[in-house]
Amino acid sequence: MPELPDVEVFKKEAEKALDKEIETFHGKESKLLSHTEKEINGFLRGKSFHKAYRRGKYLFLITNSPKAVAMHFGMTGVLTYSAKEKDPPPYTLCSFYLKNQHGLHYISRRKLGKVELTRDYQEYIRQNEIGTDALEISKKDFLKKLNESKSMVKRFLTDQSALSGIGNIYADEILFQVKLHPKEKTYELTDNQKEELYEQVRKVLKTAVEKQADVKKFPRHFLLPVRKEGEKCPRCERSIEKISVSGRTGYYCKHCQKPG
DNA sequence: CATAATGTTTAAGA
DNA sequence: GTCTTAAACATTAT
Known part of the structure; x- marks a missing residue:
């Protein structure tokens, strides 16, 4: 699924979560994540995403620019936003819960994607040679x-x-x-x-x-x-x-x- | 049960 | 160094 047009759809989904305070991050340790759940919480808790930026198949959720969460969706990744009272969708690998009782869920059946913290997304783009x-x-x-x-x-x-x-x-x-x-x-x-x-x-x-x-x-x-x-x-x-x-x-x- | 699947990286050969 | 293939990665759907 996730080529440019698909990631553009995920960007729209992520935009629903902008400027809402992040309450907590859930995500089991896996190759997908660049940091532990604890570290990611330390980085995000109390902050908000202020902008969603897509470049190619990558999506950046920018907190305090240039700090951001970088996402790549591999072959089967999906991003959805939904009310917290609902169960996370099947194959959810990690979730960003917001103070407004909603969650942004990163879903993937095969775990080939990436969810990473970066202190400078422009630098991340250069390092990963994203044209x-x-x-x-x-x-x-x-x-x-x-x-x-x-x-x-x-x-x-x-x-x-x-x-x-x-x-x-x-x-x-x-x-x-x-x-x-x-x-x-x-x-x-x-x-x-x-x-x-x-x-x-x-x-x-x-x-x-x-x-x-x-x-x-x-x-x-x-x-x-x-x-x-x-x-x-x-x-x-x-x-x-x-x-x-x-x-x-x-x-x-x-x-x-x-x-x- | 075997095979293919929207992606990327790495190794090896030309 | 460039370009091409094959395999690996993790897992599900057919």
Whole structure:
């Protein structure tokens, strides 16, 4: 789930918890957490989150800027805000309880994410090499990075240090919209294709954010609702095929997305 | 029971 | 140093 549009949804959820005093943090010791529950409480108790900031797939809950809680959602992470009287959702790994009797819950079935304290989130961004957000990057910078790349387009799109926020699923969608084969080399692209790639990165991500990352609400010409082997291509109705690119399984239409 | 899954990191080979 | 693959991580869903 958690690529840029999903994390944008979590950001909206986190914003419900802004400027409310933090009462306590609950979270069992795990690889997810950078500190112990006690330490996190020492850091947060009595304070409030004043801003939620998303960069790529990361979300920062900023307390006293630049101090923040940094979150990454791995493959299955979710963030929800709900009344304290309700039980935390299944697979909740840690929770921030507020004085207003609500809690912000970090949920994950597989524990591949991160919840970390940082004294400076800008520094955290540098250390973790989180590139410019895919919706923030200018055309000029995008083309510059693209021209520096020597890999396959899909690899380029999902490289978080080049531009951040695009994962396996949205890369497939963007490539489908641009009609590019996922294994096409970046240096083989024409200038027109490069520009079109930039435009579709924005268009696909903006659409997904508008639809709250809910695949059921996506336009009919999108690949994602039928992103499965043997489904019909929304454009030519031929069969969607599976392909392995840069270590991940991709889905594409062999007819519409021809290699160059 | 075996396999794949929205992510990242690390090791190894070209 | 660059690029690519494979495996590891932890766990569930099919």
